[in-house]
Amino acid sequence: MKAAVVVFPGSNRERDIALALQRASYTRPVYVWHGETELPAGTDLVVLPGGFSHGDYLRCGAMAALSPIMDAVKAHAARGGYVLGVCNGFQILAEARLVPGVLMRNASLRFVCRDVHLKVEATDTAFTGGFKPGQVVRVPVAHAEGNYFTDDETLNRIEGEGQVAFRYCDADGAVTEAASPNGSARNIAGVFNAGRNVLGMMPHPENMTEDVVGGTDGAILFDSLAKALA
Amino acid sequence: MKARVHVTLKYGVLDPQGKAIAGALGSLGFSGVEDVRQGKYLELELAETDADKAREQVKAMCEKLLANTVIENYAIELV
Numbered sequence: 001m002k003a004a005v006v007v008f009p010g011s012n013r014e015r016d017i018a019l020a021l022q023r024a025s026y027t028r029p030v031y032v033w034h035g036e037t038e039l040p041a042g043t044d045l046v047v048l049p050g051g052f053s054h055g056d057y058l059r060c061g062a063m064a065a066l067s068p069i070m071d072a073v074k075a076h077a078a079r080g081g082y083v084l085g086v087c088n089g090f091q092i093l094a095e096a097r098l099v100p101g102v103l104m105r106n107a108s109l110r111f112v113c114r115d116v117h118l119k120v121e122a123t124d125t126a127f128t129g130g131f132k133p134g135q136v137v138r139v140p141v142a143h144a145e146g147n148y149f150t151d152d153e154t155l156n157r158i159e160g161e162g163q164v165a166f167r168y169c170d171a172d173g174a175v176t177e178a179a180s181p182n183g184s185a186r187n188i189a190g191v192f193n194a195g196r197n198v199l200g201m202m203p204h205p206e207n208m209t210e211d212v213v214g215g216t217d218g219a220i221l222f223d224s225l226a227k228a229l230a
Numbered sequence: 231m232k233a234r235v236h237v238t239l240k241y242g243v244l245d246p247q248g249k250a251i252a253g254a255l256g257s258l259g260f261s262g263v264e265d266v267r268q269g270k271y272l273e274l275e276l277a278e279t280d281a282d283k284a285r286e287q288v289k290a291m292c293e294k295l296l297a298n299t300v301i302e303n304y305a306i307e308l309v
């Protein structure tokens with residue numbers, strides 16, 4: 001798996017993502033500065049990492065979505081290439097309209113940094129092939145703008161098309177309002193594009209890949225990608 | 231020429247910040263505030279002197295960057 005991690009001014013999880021990718025695929029990903037206009041030849045997977053690109057000014061991800069590299073990322077996605085956006089990366093994907101919906105201020109108005117439980121909603125994708133259907137996993141979130149929103153028509157459509165990847169749930173897998181850290185519509189924590197080759201998610205699987213940090217549930221996502229894109 | 235741009239959330243889009251402000255006003259004793267919607271206000275100094283062209287430019291700026299039209303409306307005023 002040849003992965004490229006895009007670094008924006010204000011990204012701060014690029015090393016975490018790179019380590020998780022390297023651990024899963026035994027291949028070191030390449031860092032690509034946002035001002036570049038091309039991805040390295042043969043890139044299988046592009047990752048937009050978490051952080052605070054451009055200081056989260058105007059709207060989270062709004063300016064990063066217009067970075068020079070994003071034209072190449074869009075072209076990569078359009079030809080079926082894989083793209084993963086985590087946290088701020090998800091916000092950038094949403095602003096770039098590569099995944100449906102937007103991320104708004106958390107309903108609590110607070111920055112939330114804690115472990116959450118996720119229910120895996122789709123296991124027939126390159127990102128999630130290693131999970132069991134309906135599996136409940138534990139990974140951390142760290143964001144103030146993760147409140148997923150779109151209109152009911154779009155919500156119904158993406159649910160019908162299998163574009164919901166993860167939902168916030170409690171430890172037993174019950175999808176309840178109380179289990180959501182941010183007030184997301186229908187507890188959505190991660191969504192795919194229509195082709196399911198682009199995934200945006202607020203939680204940080206890259207920060208739950210070693211027992212020493214409390215668990216390895218997040219590694220399943222990177223192992224799935226490494227297997228699918230071997 | 232100066233452009234004033236208001237960016238506001240569309241109706242139907244939940245505004246947790248507006249709700250918090252409404253709650254704070256109520257607790258300060260300002261009764262009767264039924265709803266608050268928070269938005270953004272931007273002032274742009276433009277080199278363009280033709281009003282029609284300026285409006286067109288600012289509209290393009292709003293569509294591309296200043297507003298997220300999935301959830302936001304914008305209004306342009308030239309002065």
